[in-house]
Amino acid sequence: MAASVSMPLGGVQVGSYDSYEQAQAAVDYLSDEKFAVENVTIIGSDLKQVEQVTGRLTMGRAVAAGAAGGAWWGLFVGLLLGIFAPDGTSWVGSVLSGLLIGLVFGALFGAMGYAATRGRRDFTSTSSIIAGRYDVMCNPARAEDARALLARFSLRG
Template sequence: MTASVSMPLGGVQVGSYDDYPRAQRAVDFLSDEQFPVEHVTIIGSDLRMVEKVTGRLTRGRAVAAGALSGAWFGIFVGLLLGIFSTDGAAWVGSLLSGLLIGLVFGALYGFAGYAATGGKRDFTSTNSVVAARYDVMCAPAHAEAARNLLARLSLRD
């Protein structure tokens, strides 16, 4: 089925919210009221990417982060190899070997990654995609019932 100009993908708008948790709460309320939520869609509009800078990235921090990541991987490999050990000393040896090798290679990889940027991106950050508005849409056959229920929810707020 193709969407038309009069009925956007997802159906008819029955609610509009400024943030996702409120849209999610509306759909949860519909579900609690035994509404057939399989006819409901949440659509985020006016998307934008937000990058939150979390700190400065120095050579030392890059090496430490790489070493930590490598250490975890090395422990994992050491545990896998330790399964085949015949005694406790060999198991501990494989675990420590994996840890040390992972630590060294992780630190080298962290340093190489930092050096490759040439100082053009010497900060850490997290990315997220957020919408300016979240519309709760419903199939036309169920839209009026959804609007009535969501009106009851808005009276509770």
């Protein structure tokens, strides 16, 4: 079913909250009150990307991170190959060989990746997208019921 031009995406607004947790709690309250929550949508507006710098990236850290990732992949491949080993000694050899080869290749790829940036991004970070406001929207046919329930929810504290 296509949305009509006169109705905004998600229906009509029945509540607006400063955080996603508050909007989620409001919808959870509607669910607890046996409201048909399949008629409800949470829409985040005024989006902004937040990048939290977590540290300095050096050649050593890049090599260590690459080696760690490569070691995990090598261990995985070694375990898979070890399934076909005829005896216990061959199994241990497969696992250790996979681990060592993965560690070396991971370290090499980590170093090459760091060198390829040529110092343009010498830091590590995590990114997230945060909305300035979260609107709880509802199908117009059920909007008045939702507003009444959310009014009680807001009085709860």
